[in-house]
Amino acid sequence: MSGNWRPPSSTDVARAAGVSQSAVSRAFTPGARIAEATRARVMAAAEALGYRPNLLPKILQTNRSGIVAVVVGGFYNPYFAMTLEAFSRALTAAGRQMMLVRVDSDRILDGVVDQLAGYRVDAVVSALALTSQDAAGQLSKLRIPIVTLNSDLAGDWIRSVSSDNFAAGVAAARLLRERGGTRFGFVAGPADSPAQVAREAGFAHGLAELGLPPAMRAGGGYDYASGARAARDLFSSSDRPDALFCANDLAAFGVIDVLREDFGLTAPGDVQVVGFDNLDMAVWAPYRLTSFDQDVDAHVAVAMELLDLEAGATCVARTVPSRLVERESTRKGRR
């Protein structure tokens, strides 16, 4: 209708209710000193006008927006969806809002930092494989806390929470050995992912600890296609592995499908397969994948805790244990 409409302000409500603007503010502030009758009159006027308090002036004064920025690199991996879901719940429960920022892998720093700083976000959560050290530095200068998931970024205002990726790698080696694996293979994730690196190192360490030769290696991505490619690479050679640890579930699915489809091999009879993430799909009939559960809720709980740490001096890094969920892509152990 009118070109320059503006939402009703507390002053408008005050006028309508015949009170001062302060009274309106107090009516909407729990625990404020105001007569019940006045509050009722204000509320009636507010209801009639459709008034909602504007949060921005408060933010302007306190520099606390109640907004947490969550930075992700993409959504192709259902693991991100799980994380997002858990974060969303936790933030809502804490009365905060989530600003979702998607960046094309590398150049996070460009406009994004300016935007986040401009909106005065309370904190940044990065689910990025790798976060630009530069961007992190800029946020630190603005005293905006950063919580990093499965990354190894370090700095003054940076806290990190990770799975015990190395330990899981070791556990994978032990499990596969215990279940009768003899020739081991590792299906790698992207080289720039600290989680991938730690999982591989742990697996290698575990094998060495057991006196076994190092694993064959293929792959290089967290996606299905990368796993499929890895399986073709590994099984086209003469010396085929019979026990695989995959950097994540998505790659493991690709592996399993190619093994069955192209090579007529199934798990766990011909090859045992272990994944990482414990996606919903891990229970699906074609896979029934043994996998490490990252306990997303625990990750998020820790992250929420780290968000509100005020002192930025000490660099905090927390680890959340992952839990091995055995299904039928590995052989049964005695119980």
Next chain:
Amino acid sequence: MSGNWRPPSSTDVARAAGVSQSAVSRAFTPGARIAEATRARVMAAAEALGYRPNLLPKILQTNRSGIVAVVVGGFYNPYFAMTLEAFSRALTAAGRQMMLVRVDSDRILDGVVDQLAGYRVDAVVSALALTSQDAAGQLSKLRIPIVTLNSDLAGDWIRSVSSDNFAAGVAAARLLRERGGTRFGFVAGPADSPAQVAREAGFAHGLAELGLPPAMRAGGGYDYASGARAARDLFSSSDRPDALFCANDLAAFGVIDVLREDFGLTAPGDVQVVGFDNLDMAVWAPYRLTSFDQDVDAHVAVAMELLDLEAGATCVARTVPSRLVERESTRKGRR
């Protein structure tokens, strides 16, 4: 360190650079009238102090935050991830931010509307199966445009963009008939989803148009388990269907897995299966699912356009055609 630190303001920068606050503002405003030498001096001071313009005062005056709220019911369905990804891209390209809001299905209205209004979000995108008419009404009163995805909500400030669900249902019926289907089944989504209702109605219409008897029916959810249950229901009876249209891909995967696992049936030999959404997983080896592609990018493009429509008088509803992608869960047609 200091308890009450505050980020540098334009006044701080002005003091440091020996100019007025106005000059600082102009230095950061493209196209503003300012001498190049002054701008350089301001920029140097800003850099030294780590100054970022605070966006809130501008928002306070213009009531345009640049924030679009995206409301979702959950992330379990990868289709939401696709939508989110596309929206995120589009909003970033338009220089806007996404506030992600997750609601527990029904009670959206509680605090959420207050929050969104309080932050002065420019618009709300709802990817919810059903949106509370009440919440929608409240947002309308605040003149906050709503764009609904695959929903049938109507009202003054509400615009909707949907797939041609009915037409797709008809097309599914024709395809399955043309490929030799004789006994038809429909695997339903949740009853409160307008998309589910339209797809089923279209399928029924298509069958009737071809002079075929109505389809058997099972299911009632958009998830894998629901599809699995539906398959068990349908194939435990004596009169088994040989052509299935599933309300979405996730359910279709459940169907296919149960058919293979529990009944030893495969697609397309024993049963033909058609899904909806064309998820990434539809190409996976165990499925190779024929499915309707919703063209997420087109949905989002239309939604972005509808977001900025100012006039709230006419109720806009746009439809985006879906595209049939044939894979190997249906038989080959002559080409």
Next chain:
DNA sequence: CGAATGTGTGCATAGCTATTCACTCGCCAT
């Protein structure tokens, strides 16, 4: 009855930026 306490209300202000208005200064044209 005076004082003290407590309750309820209004006034004024901080918080930060973009923008309008007014002003100065140097330069050109008449």
Next chain:
DNA sequence: ATGGCGAGTGAATAGCTATGCACACATTCG
């Protein structure tokens, strides 16, 4: 020489809420 003009700058202000301060009034107590 003087009016006009454009460029560059600073002062002032709007936008909205929460809150500290002051004040008015009622109530209670010594």
